Amino acid sequence: MARTTTPKPARQRDTVDTRPTGPEHAGGDFNARGRAALKDEFLHDSLAMAQTRLAGSRTATLAALPDAPELRERAYAIKQDVIAHLDTYLERLADAVERASGHVHFASDGADAITYISGIVARRGARTIVKSKSMATEEIELNHRLEELHPGLEIVETDLGEWIIQLRGEPPSHIIAPAVHLNRFQVAETFSQVAGEPVPPDVEDLMQFARRRLRQKFLAAEIGISGANFAIAETGTIVMVTNEGNGRLVTSLPPVHIAVVGIEKLLPRVADLSVFLQLLARSGTGQKLTVFTNLITGPRRPGESDGPEEFHLVLLDNGRSQILGTEFDEALYCIRCGACLNVCPVYRQVGGHVYGSTYSGPIGAVITPLLKGDAAAKDLPNASSLCGACWEACPVGIPLHDLLLKLRNRETREGLAGRDQSLLFAGFAQAMAHPAAYRLGAAAGRIAQAPFISAGSIRRAPRPADRWTGTRDLPPIAGASFRDRWKEGI
Numbered sequence: 500m501a502r503t504t505t506p507k508p509a510r511q512r513d514t515v516d517t518r519p520t521g522p523e524h525a526g527g528d529f530n531a532r533g534r535a536a537l538k539d540e541f542l543h544d545s546l547a548m549a550q551t552r553l554a555g556s557r558t559a560t561l562a563a564l565p566d567a568p569e570l571r572e573r574a575y576a577i578k579q580d581v582i583a584h585l586d587t588y589l590e591r592l593a594d595a596v597e598r599a600s601g602h603v604h605f606a607s608d609g610a611d612a613i614t615y616i617s618g619i620v621a622r623r624g625a626r627t628i629v630k631s632k633s634m635a636t637e638e639i640e641l642n643h644r645l646e647e648l649h650p651g652l653e654i655v656e657t658d659l660g661e662w663i664i665q666l667r668g669e670p671p672s673h674i675i676a677p678a679v680h681l682n683r684f685q686v687a688e689t690f691s692q693v694a695g696e697p698v699p700p701d702v703e704d705l706m707q708f709a710r711r712r713l714r715q716k717f718l719a720a721e722i723g724i725s726g727a728n729f730a731i732a733e734t735g736t737i738v739m740v741t742n743e744g745n746g747r748l749v750t751s752l753p754p755v756h757i758a759v760v761g762i763e764k765l766l767p768r769v770a771d772l773s774v775f776l777q778l779l780a781r782s783g784t785g786q787k788l789t790v791f792t793n794l795i796t797g798p799r800r801p802g803e804s805d806g807p808e809e810f811h812l813v814l815l816d817n818g819r820s821q822i823l824g825t826e827f828d829e830a831l832y833c834i835r836c837g838a839c840l841n842v843c844p845v846y847r848q849v850g851g852h853v854y855g856s857t858y859s860g861p862i863g864a865v866i867t868p869l870l871k872g873d874a875a876a877k878d879l880p881n882a883s884s885l886c887g888a889c890w891e892a893c894p895v896g897i898p899l900h901d902l903l904l905k906l907r908n909r910e911t912r913e914g915l916a917g918r919d920q921s922l923l924f925a926g927f928a929q930a931m932a933h934p935a936a937y938r939l940g941a942a943a944g945r946i947a948q949a950p951f952i953s954a955g956s957i958r959r960a961p962r963p964a965d966r967w968t969g970t971r972d973l974p975p976i977a978g979a980s981f982r983d984r985w986k987e988g989i
């Protein structure tokens with residue numbers, strides 16, 4: 500394999516001297532980041548507006564789809580089949596991609612994927628890479644690693660939201676709306692730093708600036724890297740659904756296209772696509788269909804006027820196969836629509852950066868400990884009220900609240916639950932198992948709470964309950980138990 504190592508002159512890069520200030524940079528763990536986010540009023544306004552808009556549109560478009568419940572059941576059944584027979588479908592997919600003159604690489608982890616892609620970068624002597632639509636590459640920190648391995652290489656995110664946060668040095672804060680935490684004034688400030696002159700905070704001006712700037716990158720790029728929403732085993736086709744035209748440019752303009760796709764993104768047949776396309780956009784953004792639906796099968800064929808010379812499909816495991824066959828494998832049914840984030844009361848309060856992971860919200864709280872290990876993300880399964888809104892919103896019917904509960908159980912078995920939490924629940928279990936202890940505990944609680952009750956609520960409690968009353972009232976233990984009231988004839 501020939502390698503091109505001839506140095507090329509350095510080119511101007513679009514970067515901004517921004518010291519990130521988002522809650523993810525507050526340091527500490529989930530709770531520390533969460534406390535910082537709770538003080539950010541602007542963040543709350545942005546999240547509330549986005550959640551209300553996205554969840555409202557979703558409800559309206561799904562209500563207009565009479566067979567939505569049946570589609571949801573079919574989507575679950577298809578994903579159940581895919582995950583149960585993943586090895587077979589992966590082989591089928593790889594064969595189909597190779598028949599279409601593409602290359603397939605099974606990457607066991609991020610390092611494996613990066614080594615493979617780095618080889619292509621070196622062989623092609625690439626200096627500019629344009630990217631689109633890939634959470635999997637965020638997950639393995641591809642940009643950062645490739646830039647380390649290839650000094651002078653410029654990697655440019657071309658989805659508008661992704662580009663904005665790349666310029667600001669921030670991670671995405673939402674699966675489908677990575678810059679949801681920013682307003683147009685902040686975006687204008689960032690663009691002005693890139694431009695070296697003021698860019699007005701007007702949406703049209705901001706779009707025009709991004710378009711002009713990114714177009715140069717598309718034309719210069721030797722490699723385009725994308726993700727995919729689905730990979731179809733039957734035909735070796737990858738499917739990208741987007742609302743921006745950049746996906747088409749990334750996958751067709753540079754001479755090399757590399758798609759980095761999690762192994763769980765498979766669909767068996769082209770016919771299955773109609774089920775998921777009807778659900779995906781409606782669940783994520785409330786659209787009937789996204790503006791672009793791209794189906795890509797292999798590189799450019801003889802006689803075709805556009806498309807890449809080389810197509811590489813990198814199928815990323817990175818911990819996914821360890822989830823197969825466990826009580827958690829429904830987590831692999833996820834199609835990354837973002838609907839669970841849009842209804843989650845916890846996400847609404849703190850936003851995505853607080854999760855400290857590529858994947859945020861309810862699915863992030865489930866998938867992150869499964870991929871990274873419980874010790875690395877032990878707070879996330881506890882960042883939920885278990886209200887079940889995420890499960891109701893999920894177009895594939897993933898029981899996220901059940902999975903969160905199972906993860907909490909696993910943490911306890913592994914000895915990762917906090918000491919206070921373990922003591923509290925051990926005491927609660929004893930009290931529930933022994934009526935006399937329950938009555939004694941309730942009577943002691945009534946006496947202890949008396950000095951803190953004001954206007955029927957506990958507004959400020961001593962430690963450890965102050966962590967609750969710091970942000971909301973605590974209902975006091977009732978003056979008489981149900982049993983006592985029953986005895987007295989209620």
Ligand code: SF4
Pocket residue numbers: 674832833834835836837838839840862889892893894895896897899
């Ligand atoms: S868990 Fe369900 S609702 Fe959440 S992103 Fe995945 S598919 Fe969408």
